[in-house]
Amino acid sequence: MYAVTGASGLLGRLVLSELLNKTDPGNIIALARDPTKLSDLAAEGVIVRPFDYNDVSTLGAALVGVDRLLLISSSEIGRRVPQHRAVIEAAKAANVDFIAYTSVLHADTSPLGLAAEHRATETTIQESGLSYALLRNGWYLENYTLSAGMEIVHGAVIGSTGEARISAASRADYAAAAAKVLLDETIEKRIYELAGDDSFTLSDYAATLAEISGKPVAYQYLPEDAFRGALQGIGLPAEVARMVADSSASAANGALFDDKHALSSLIGRPTTKLSAAISAALA
Known part of the structure; x- marks a missing residue:
């Protein structure tokens, strides 16, 4: 039995779609x-169970009969470590x-502020005694293309x-x-550094936006503090703006x-190529 947490989220939905193409929904x-x-x-035959990272009482019963589990990291930055620990203990x-x-x-070496919670979770998994795979995902193309129209x-x-x-x-690639x-039962203890084939700069990204849209688009560098302020100015909550600006500045390294x-x-x-992701987002 294969289980996926965060199954109703964007990544979870795509993982389930992949699984349905390769194994019985049951x-x-x-x-x-x-x-x-x-x-x-559920109508297709997938077994659906309640599972709340913040409600430990839902975790154990939901994992009964599970052989291989995909733990999709929580979206609640700052609360991930105890949430993930609870899932691992329940598993x-x-x-x-x-x-x-x-x-x-x-x-293990990332300067991203986001990486600390991931490192802590990786350590908990490695010390748990469970077989594991650490899927170290790079950035989603959608992190950029979500704002393509506005840019x-x-x-x-x-x-x-x-x-x-x-x-x-792309999210679909990951x-x-x-x-x-999840489906490969020969995998027991492995770390995967996962990233796109084709790298790009933000100048490249802006140039691709311009080429596809037929309108002028240029990249404007901002120091981290100024970028954070600009993000808050367009309505992002302060903590989200801080995280995005930190990630952008860390990417410079x-x-x-x-x-x-x-x-x-x-x-x-x-x-997935950057141009294909932009075209899909604009469509």
């Missing part, structure tokens, strides 16, 4: 805070054989990354990797670059 357990959001999958108690975890690229309107891409390169891939690892092509090797195809 072998899949979708775990979500609100199971009603997965009623369509051990339920005799889960294997846990895969969606971490961050080069988590075209304003003719500017802002950030603190300078001309450092970013090896991003989902395919997670499903592949290579935090989001990797050229080993482990992701495309794992999924057996090239990763």
Whole structure:
């Protein structure tokens, strides 16, 4: 039995879609805070169970019968360590054989502020005695293309990354990797550094926006403090703006670059190109 946490989220949904293409729906357990959001999958035969990172009482029962578990990292930055620890402890108690975890690229050395919680979770998994795979995901292309329309309107891409390169891939690429690892029972203790095949700078990103839209778009570098202020000025909560600005500045030091092509090797195809992701977002 294969189980996926955060199953109603964007990544979780894509992982479930990959699993449904490769195994019987009765072998899949979708775990979500609100199971009603997965009623369509339940109708297909997927087993749906309530699973709330913040409610320990939901965890143990939801993991009964699970052999291999994908722990998709919580979206609640600052609360991830205790949430993930509770899931890992529940997995051990339920005799889960294997846990895969969606971490961050080069988590052990990453300067990203986000990496600390991932490192702590990785350590908890490695010390748990469970077999595991650490899926150290690079940035999603969607982290950029989500704002593509607005950037075209304003003719500017802002950030603190300078001309450092970013090896991003699509959410679907990372989902395919997670499903592949979850289904491969020969994997026991492994770390994957997963990133896009083709790296780009924010100047490259702006130029691609301009080429596809036919409108002028340029990259404007901002120091981290100024970028954070600009993000708050367009309505982002202070903590989110701080996290985004920290990530952009950390990327200037290579935090989001990797050229080993482990992701495309794992999924057996090239990763999504930046131009394709932009075109899809604008469509």
